[in-house]
Amino acid sequence: MSCLSTFSASVAFALILGVSGALKDGDCEVCVRFLGSFYESLSEGRVPFRGADIENALVQRCRHAAGKENRLCYYIGATSDAATKILNEVSRPMSHHVPVEKICEKLKKKDGQICELRYDKEVEDLSPEGLKKLKVKDLKKILDKWGEACKGCVEKSDFVRRIDELLPKHAPGAAERRTEL
Known part of the structure; x- marks a missing residue:
């Protein structure tokens, strides 16, 4: 076997393994969380588990979605x-109670952008020192x-000054911790 054919075989094998579709930890974060909460709402009995009803309920839910969840709805x-x-x-597998992770795996094969969506990290440190470490983009x-x-x-x-002014209104717990120090 020549070097070229060995190389071609190993590349083909690597491609097959790389496209396996199984979700890794943290993959499809927005898809799994959004569709998971949507499925929970369906399980509460508000909507029958029929494809068309699920689609209508999902469209309704997406009307109120914002940020990354709205982007998922668009995709x-x-x-x-x-x-x-x-x-x-989404609706067909969900009507058969297929796990949300499997639905997102299948969506990933259709459109890879779906699994690239990530929620923005929450800012936990609202102290003056913590705010000074953030970028202006994060403060905005x-x-x-x-x-x-x-x-x-x-x-x-x-x-930073504006956030400090608004802290008691929007994050009273963080404002209280500041006064205790």
């Missing part, structure tokens, strides 16, 4: 502006999450 075709519709790839995300703006903020210290 599976549950939003009005979606370019493709693969809702049946905190304010956006709170539904607040920072008019006239130019420098990082302006954003």
